[in-house]
Amino acid sequence: MTSYAVDLLSDTLTRPSTGMRAAMAAAEVGDDVFGEDPTVARLEARVAELLGHGAGLFCPTGSLANQLGLRLHVAPGRELIADSMAHILRAELGAAASFSGITSRTWVSDRGRVTPEQALSMMVAGADIYHVPTALIALENTHNFGGGTILPLATIEAIRAGSQPHGVAMHLDGARLWNAGVAAGVELAAYGRLFDTVSVCLSKGLGAPIGSVLVGSAAAMREARVWRKRYGAGMRQVGILAAAGLYALDHNIARLAEDHARARRFADAVTEVAPVVDPAAVETNIVILELGGRPDTAADVVRGFADHGVRAYAIAPTRVRLVWHLDVDDAGTDLAIAAARAVFG
Numbered sequence: 275m276t277s278y279a280v281d282l283l284s285d286t287l288t289r290p291s292t293g294m295r296a297a298m299a300a301a302e303v304g305d306d307v308f309g310e311d312p313t314v315a316r317l318e319a320r321v322a323e324l325l326g327h328g329a330g331l332f333c334p335t336g337s338l339a340n341q342l343g344l345r346l347h348v349a350p351g352r353e354l355i356a357d358s359m360a361h362i363l364r365a366e367l368g369a370a371a372s373f374s375g376i377t378s379r380t381w382v383s384d385r386g387r388v389t390p391e392q393a394l395s396m397m398v399a400g401a402d403i404y405h406v407p408t409a410l411i412a413l414e415n416t417h418n419f420g421g422g423t424i425l426p427l428a429t430i431e432a433i434r435a436g437s438q439p440h441g442v443a444m445h446l447d448g449a450r451l452w453n454a455g456v457a458a459g460v461e462l463a464a465y466g467r468l469f470d471t472v473s474v475c476l477s478k479g480l481g482a483p484i485g486s487v488l489v490g491s492a493a494a495m496r497e498a499r500v501w502r503k504r505y506g507a508g509m510r511q512v513g514i515l516a517a518a519g520l521y522a523l524d525h526n527i528a529r530l531a532e533d534h535a536r537a538r539r540f541a542d543a544v545t546e547v548a549p550v551v552d553p554a555a556v557e558t559n560i561v562i563l564e565l566g567g568r569p570d571t572a573a574d575v576v577r578g579f580a581d582h583g584v585r586a587y588a589i590a591p592t593r594v595r596l597v598w599h600l601d602v603d604d605a606g607t608d609l610a611i612a613a614a615r616a617v618f619g
Contacts, residue, residue: 279583285599301517313513325466339473350375386420390432399440422560480522548618582613
């Protein structure tokens with residue numbers, strides 16, 4: 275495996291700190307399939323409260339948390355609508371269709387920022403002989419492939435107001451909702467209460483080694499727990515991992531602002547040598563370099579960064595993604611800036 279001085283492939287690369295490992299080692303555990311793991315119960319209740327919901331369900335992955343959320347709302351023969359670059363459709367291997375028989379349609383947005391008109395105009399409120407009725411609108415905040423962009427609260431409120439009277443549910447892929455809350459100064463519950471279900475990730479910017487939490491009503495989470503077991507993801511003495519999540523909530527939310535500042539500093543520096551990123555578009559911890567019109571491809575740029583000890587990710591032929599996280603400090607950001615200057619200078 276190649277070793278990099280600075281690894282900006284993803285914020286999933288974070289490793290548990292010494293303090294987090296100590297919390298894991300000391301965790302009280304029980305059998306979670308029987309609902310007897312007290313540490314898991316504390317984590318689920320705490321995340322649910324943070325997001326303004328009645329109950330939570332600890333899941334090993336964000337993809338599973340999302341797919342359980344979709345399953346709760348969309349029966350076969352009904353549809354979900356979402357962004358064309360939504361993680362649930364682009365990066366979860368067609369699970370909604372494969373597991374749950376869910377069909378989908380998409381809108382195309384500017385960096386993941388859907389307008390209320392886009393979402394609501396696509397909604398099919400009711401059935402006829404030709405059209406599939408819309409059961410769910412799925413949003414993503416922050417938007418991964420849009421570059422960590424934040425979906426404004428007012429936009430979500432407008433979509434909720436327009437969809438709820440028609441019985442159309444809403445699910446939030448909030449893998450990086452923590453980042454949105456910190457950057458926008460919005461309480462997590464203000465976002466969470468606008469959705470029927472929300473998934474949040476503990477193993478990205480918050481630094482836990484594994485885990486996501488799905489939240490919703492108590493009845494919905496009871497049903498999701500059955501589907502989690504049916505999908506083969508019932509877990510036993512998993513409080514060891516839930517303890518990492520609790521530690522992350524205590525120690526690693528506010529510090530996300532440091533990741534945001536470093537990502538913006540990198541974008542500012544890159545702009546001095548090449549017009550491949552708009553610093554104003556860097557709202558959180560993700561920087562996407564747009565190479566359209568340049569002779570070098572994303573693969574060329576990724577190789578160039580690697581030659582200088584920096585790992586980046588080609589997410590499209592002309593787009594490169596770099597993600598800041600708690601294992602990248604100021605010195606690492608300086609190295610990334612130096613690599614960018616060498617590649618684009």
